[in-house]
Amino acid sequence: MTHSAAPPVVIAIDSFKGSIRAADAAHAIAEGWRSVEPGREIILCPMADGGEGTLEAFAAAIPGAQQMSSWLLLPATHDAPNGTGVVELASTSGIELLGTPPKLRPWDADTRGFGEAIAAALTHGVSRLILGIGSSASTDGGAGMLTALGAHFTDAAGRPIAPGARGLATVAHVHLQNLAPLPPGGVTVLTDVTSPLLGERGAAAVFGPQKGATPGDIPLLDTALARYADLLEVDPDSPGAGAAGGTGFGLLAWGAHLVPGAPAVAQLIDLPARLAAASLVITGEGSFDASSAAGKTVAYVQDLATTHGVPVALVAGHVAADVPRSGLLDWVSLTDLAGSSARALAEPARWLRNAGSLLARRLNG
CATH class of the missing domain: 3.90.1510.10 (Glycerate kinase, domain 2)
Incomplete structure (x- = not known):
């Protein structure tokens, strides 16, 4: 069932270093979500901190x-x-x-x-x-x-x-x-x-x-x-x-x-206003680990979403077992989806599409 009148989903994801750029990752997740819920508006806000992408x-x-x-x-x-x-x-x-x-x-x-x-x-x-x-x-x-x-x-x-x-x-x-x-x-x-x-x-x-x-x-x-x-x-x-x-x-x-790169990019692409009108933000990066909470793009997006009362879902190539997932509505590891990090790295767009469709099914069920 589709919900064309539902508030949009914002995808504000960082690049997966050495694997796929932020813009391509955002597109892949959006394709996966639309395969389950084609009527939902999805706003792509790929993130960067000044480096590649x-x-x-x-x-x-x-x-x-x-x-x-x-x-x-x-x-x-x-x-x-x-x-x-x-x-x-x-x-x-x-x-x-x-x-x-x-x-x-x-x-x-x-x-x-x-x-x-x-x-x-x-x-x-x-x-x-x-x-x-x-x-x-x-x-x-x-x-x-x-x-x-x-x-x-x-x-x-x-x-x-x-x-x-x-x-x-x-x-x-x-x-x-x-x-x-x-x-x-x-x-x-x-x-x-x-x-x-x-x-x-x-x-x-x-x-x-x-x-x-x-x-x-x-x-x-x-x-x-x-x-x-x-x-x-x-x-x-x-x-x-x-x-x-x-x-x-x-x-x-x-x-x-x-x-600082990530906050400036967020302001320049109008991410705060887009989040204010969203029902969900999907963020992520190649590896979600202890350093992710130390000022990286994902942590910044999480904080911004919390300010606006918007739930957060995470997609990452790898999700470290010892990292707290408090504040996350849901999360997906591409390594878990693919069965190994090698398979996830070999076809990142495929597994990101799978992650998008999986989140759509879970969060619309």
């Missing part, structure tokens, strides 16, 4: 969003009359672009591609920018990005520095007179990383190994970043300066504003 999250949730060559144009609004440009580091300078498995280049990878996409959005004339800076491949402090936006970095002899962290080891002068101005509505940077640029909690020490840096590389990378930081009028201890291999620092130098 951020562009897709906006594209799926905001009507009229237009994919440009390397960035996304959101429609004009009262506070952004020429539209908003969304640029994702993951799809322009991200580690996923280095192949599978990635051919890591800890000293030479840079953020120039990210900067070129930002420059393209500025040339288009957008009123404001939203930048997601997760999944970076480099530790260049955002120097490649700033170069693409008009900055010029040289060594002691006045020669342009090499790309990547290698160039930071020789940088002696910075020229910002030709740096592109911020758009009228400013630049908002989405990141859940609060690390400083330097030191044991900094970009090199914490994230360098993910980008291929050896234990011997770490102090050298940190020294190179410190040399670079001395040339820019930004506090390297600023929260988020170490995000994306120091790209957060470079964006602060440009004048951008860093904010």
